[in-house]
Amino acid sequence: MITKTSLLATRALVFLAEAEQGVVASPRSIAARLGESPAYMAKVLRSLVKAGILRAEHGRKGGVLLNRRSSDVTLLAIVEACQGAIAGSYCQDIDDLRITCAFHKAAVELRDSVVNALSRWTLEQLAASPRPTKRLPGDAHCMMVGFAVSIAPGGAGTRSRSQKRTRRR
Amino acid sequence: MITKTSLLATRALVFLAEAEQGVVASPRSIAARLGESPAYMAKVLRSLVKAGILRAEHGRKGGVLLNRRSSDVTLLAIVEACQGAIAGSYCQDIDDLRITCAFHKAAVELRDSVVNALSRWTLEQLAASPRPTKRLPGDAHCMMVGFAVSIAPGGAGTRSRSQKRTRRR
DNA sequence: CTCAGACAATATTTATCCGAGTTAGCACAG
DNA sequence: CTGTGCTAACTCGGATAAATATTGTCTGAG
Structure with a gap:
């Protein structure tokens, strides 16, 4: 329902929302910080720029920054x-x-339900509580922090490929 | 969000709900009636049997029938x-x-929204109004009737492959 | 550094197929 | 009338294949 690409976009945006106002971050630095692939991150950020959520700065010290208030x-x-x-x-x-x-x-009602549920949350709210406040029970992991869990129907927890390949810091 | 398989299952169930109580229908006959592939229909119906929504009868005159009231x-x-x-x-x-x-x-809220929206509708309600009451405007088609429309994000209307291959009656 | 794709790898969905088993219909011999 | 054998139409549980979607990489131009 929410793809891995959307999740990564959300994590990147939360990272930018937490950063100082107006700070320009490069895809490479965001990817490093989140433990993800720089190439994939660049691609995801491009779609956010295209949607007007982010703004890009060209050149040697280029990168992206929020184009709107997180609220x-x-x-x-x-x-x-x-x-x-x-x-x-x-x-x-x-x-x-x-x-x-x-x-x-029924289909219209379903779509409206999804749209309403997603509309109720803003980046500001997500950034206000970006991590669990306590250690999660068992071996549960928080996807916003970076351990991918399969979200297929009836999903079983597995490491994503990028997790295996990209060294976390 | 709702796959083509789920849609086909829904159409088959609406068909069975409209039929006389207790009538056993074979996948082949249901597929013919709905203009779909018999093999694919058999597979879809098997998953409905497995879920307990349908009950199967073995043998030469075998087939499936509703295992619960449509409500x-x-x-x-x-x-x-x-x-x-x-x-x-x-x-x-x-x-x-x-x-x-x-x-x-947010994710839990989203899931709950989807579950609630889908839970509000029963097979009885879907069968009570299985088709549009008037001709749809333009070249719009109703998927419950059998012209498949792409439901991918930003979906453009296209004929499904089975529609092209299976002659409608 | 961005950008706009093209391309590749992987995963999921759609769809078909197969062998084993069940049940009913029918022809035929006794 | 009964028993037998054959055939056909079904279920079942997968395996397999084709198509589509998602994830991820790469490249040249700017």
């Missing part, structure tokens, strides 16, 4: 920047729901 | 039968949300 960036905007628009409907968009099948109505 | 079958159960459990959370399941990061809280 103005919703989780919906982040997810849509990475995954594209939340599916409109499972029938084509039709204004008058009275004439559609019941399944269409 | 007791939720859209959530159908989707989970096909796609697996709606992702628990993007961190491992943790009861005490007070100690998790904000993103975890």
Whole structure:
């Protein structure tokens, strides 16, 4: 539902939101800080620039920085920047729901639920509490911190490939 | 979000709900009626049997029939039968949300939104209004009727392969 | 450093196929 | 009328294949 790309984008944005205002960070430094692949990070950040969430600075000391206040960036905007628009409907968009099948109505309701849930959260809120406040029970890990857990349906916890390859600091 | 497999399962179940009570239908006949591939239909129906939504009858005149009242079958159960459990959370399941990061809280809220939206709809409701009541505007098509539309993010309408190959009646 | 892709690797979804087993229908011999 | 054998139509549990999507890398130009 939320892809690994969207999660990485969120983590990068939280990192930038926590940084000093106006600080320009390069994809390489963000990737190093988060323990992820620089090439992949660059790609993800590009889609955030394209969506207007980030602004890029060219040149030798270039990189990216937040283009809006973190209170103005919703989780919906982040997810849509990475995954594209939340599916409109499972029938084509039709204004008058009275004439559609019941399944269409259910699909619209589902989409609205997802959009509402994602819209309620902002980058500011995510950055205010970016990590667990205590040690998680058992061998649970927090994905915002960097141990990837499979989020496939019925997901079993596994290390992502990038985790295996990229040395964490 | 809702895969093509889940959609096909829903269409098959609506078909069975509309049929007479207790009627056993074979995958081949359901596939023919819905204009889909018999082999794929058989596979989809097997997962519904496994989930207890349908019951199978062996033998020459075998097939499937509803195992519960249609008012007791939720859209959530159908989707989970096909796609697996709606992702628990993007961190491992943790009861005490007070100690998790904000993103975890958002993820749990998102999952709950999806589960709630899907739980609100039953097979009975979907079967009560299985088709649009009027001709849809433009060249829009209803997926419950059988013209597949791409539901990928930013989806553009396309014919599914099975639609191209299987002659509709 | 960014950018815009192209490309590659991996994973998931869609779809088919197969052998073993179950059940019913039918032809035929007795 | 009964028993037998064959055939056909089904289920089941996977394995396999094709198509699509996601993750991740690379390159040249700026």
